[in-house]
Amino acid sequence: xxxxxxxxxxxxxxxxxxxxEAARRVFTQKGYAATRTxxxxxxxxxNLALINYYFRSKEKLFDIIMLExxxxxxxxxxxxxxxxxxSLQEKIEILVGHYIDMLIKNxxxxxxxxxxxNADPKKLIxxxxxxxxQHGHEPVYLxxxxxxxxxxxxxxxxxxxxxxxxFVALTIFPFVGSPLIxxxxxxxxxxxxxxxxxxxxxxxxxxxxxxxxxLYDNGQ
Amino acid sequence: xxxxxxxxxxxxxxxxxxxxEAARRVFTQKGYAATRTxxxxxxxxxNLALINYYFRSKEKLFDIIMLExxxxxxxxxxxxxxxxxxSLQEKIEILVGHYIDMLIKNxxxxxxxxxxxNADPKKLIxxxxxxxxQHGHEPVYLxxxxxxxxxxxxxxxxxxxxxxxxFVALTIFPFVGSPLIxxxxxxxxxxxxxxxxxxxxxxxxxxxxxxxxxLYDNGQ
DNA sequence: GTCTATAACCTGATAGAC
DNA sequence: GTCTATCAGGTTATAGAC
Numbered sequence: 001x002x003x004x005x006x007x008x009x010x011x012x013x014x015x016x017x018x019x020x021e022a023a024r025r026v027f028t029q030k031g032y033a034a035t036r037t038x039x040x041x042x043x044x045x046x047n048l049a050l051i052n053y054y055f056r057s058k059e060k061l062f063d064i065i066m067l068e069x070x071x072x073x074x075x076x077x078x079x080x081x082x083x084x085x086x087s088l089q090e091k092i093e094i095l096v097g098h099y100i101d102m103l104i105k106n107x108x109x110x111x112x113x114x115x116x117x118n119a120d121p122k123k124l125i126x127x128x129x130x131x132x133x134q135h136g137h138e139p140v141y142l143x144x145x146x147x148x149x150x151x152x153x154x155x156x157x158x159x160x161x162x163x164x165x166x167f168v169a170l171t172i173f174p175f176v177g178s179p180l181i182x183x184x185x186x187x188x189x190x191x192x193x194x195x196x197x198x199x200x201x202x203x204x205x206x207x208x209x210x211x212x213x214x215l216y217d218n219g220q
Numbered sequence: 221x222x223x224x225x226x227x228x229x230x231x232x233x234x235x236x237x238x239x240x241e242a243a244r245r246v247f248t249q250k251g252y253a254a255t256r257t258x259x260x261x262x263x264x265x266x267n268l269a270l271i272n273y274y275f276r277s278k279e280k281l282f283d284i285i286m287l288e289x290x291x292x293x294x295x296x297x298x299x300x301x302x303x304x305x306x307s308l309q310e311k312i313e314i315l316v317g318h319y320i321d322m323l324i325k326n327x328x329x330x331x332x333x334x335x336x337x338n339a340d341p342k343k344l345i346x347x348x349x350x351x352x353x354q355h356g357h358e359p360v361y362l363x364x365x366x367x368x369x370x371x372x373x374x375x376x377x378x379x380x381x382x383x384x385x386x387f388v389a390l391t392i393f394p395f396v397g398s399p400l401i402x403x404x405x406x407x408x409x410x411x412x413x414x415x416x417x418x419x420x421x422x423x424x425x426x427x428x429x430x431x432x433x434x435l436y437d438n439g440q
Numbered sequence: 441g442t443c444t445a446t447a448a449c450c451t452g453a454t455a456g457a458c
Numbered sequence: 459g460t461c462t463a464t465c466a467g468g469t470t471a472t473a474g475a476c
Contacts, residue, residue, distance in 0.1 A: 030339055034253035037452060047461055052453055108338060114396055115335040118328060119250060121399040159415060161405060162422060169393035174385050176334055179341040185381060195379060209433035210426045267443055272471055
């Protein structure tokens with residue numbers, strides 16, 4: 001026990017953590033159904049039985065990974081969207097930067113999450129419980145700012161959900177489609193990531209452009 | 221044999237076709253790994269053994285469905301993108317309309333395709349062969365028009381791949397994220413589809429706005 | 441062509457030695 | 459805590475009756 005704890009501190013990789021890291025990689029890459037507990041054992045360099053020893057079942061281990069990923073998406077931005085000292089435009093810039101940095105590090109989390117949610121939407125809500133990925137129900141300051149801007153720009157004729165969809169689509173979709181994009185264009189990972197870095201500046205400009213364009217173009 | 225053929229013509233559903241239809245539904249919804257041949261048999265109302273009788277294996281049946289879906293995405297637009305009588309702006313409008321109509325009918329094809337491609341990118345290219353989803357290598361007329369526009373608008377400072385990504389992202393992403401979006405917003409399927417119908421008009425406007433915005437905003 | 445029964449294999453989980 | 463061996467249940471695919 002003492003030896004184990006020491007090793008864990010030194011290498012920062014207890015057996016439990018090594019399994020979780022392996023599970024993160026394999027689940028995220030192949031999805032729940034296509035992942036065998038044997039794959040995780042192999043990836044971790046440990047034994048099959050240890051997975052059940054530490055996590056009781058494949059499903060319980062999966063739930064832990066899933067929750068982590070959801071929190072990575074939600075929790076990490078709470079400080080940003082509730083910051084009363086930044087403007088809406090600044091928030092958009094910061095959020096795009098934050099997400100693109102995270103996605104360059106973890107490019108296949110979005111497709112993993114979207115696919116698992118799609119496979120069984122109810123399951124996640126029932127099992128994980130929305131309360132675990134949400135900081136209570138305090139109103140988000142970003143929303144307040146958004147509504148103000150929308151009112152002054154007379155964007156009432158366009159559903160704000162469109163702008164939110166566009167923000168998420170422009171930021172996340174390239175990563176979701178990355179294998180296809182890279183295959184069709186012949187882009188290396190480095191070249192692809194360079195494009196994503198460019199988008200940190202471009203997306204806020206585009207979001208702004210779409211918000212303004214709706215002002216006059218949509219009244220035809 | 222004669223009876224079977226007659227029935228197939230009358231009801232347009234031979235046993236083989238009934239299996240394919242069931243497989244389309246189940247594979248598209250749950251993905252390859254999570255689908256059991258029993259699910260397909262059940263969904264088709266037929267016997268388990270018939271799947272292997274007609275298609276030899278689960279994998280071969282899957283490949284057929286997969287190829288169909290890929291072709292649905294690629295083949296169906298060849299007439300549009302190579303039409304020399306329409307402008308680039310018109311093509312964008314037609315393409316957005318075409319895809320949104322198709323996606324309202326088949327909302328979970330994109331997440332299915334993207335997930336399977338992500339699970340094993342090499343497999344698809346090796347197995348399906350890119351030649352089967354591409355009409356040879358004739359240059360696409362849309363590309364020619366695009367390059368002309370890009371040159372006149374002096375968009376040389378922005379990689380055209382961004383605009384292509386934006387087009388695909390704005391059109392397809394809402395469907396990929398639909399379960400999550402609908403869960404968070406409480407939108408019914410009908411309300412969601414109504415939003416998508418709105419996007420048929422909005423996306424071409426937005427694409428135009430982003431192309432123009434890059435002209436002056438990106439030079440800072 | 442279609443069905444039932446079953447073979448052959450795979451996967452998650454556990455028992456028990458160390 | 460960690461490993462090997464194995465069980466129990468489920469899955470694909472096929473054999474053989476009709």
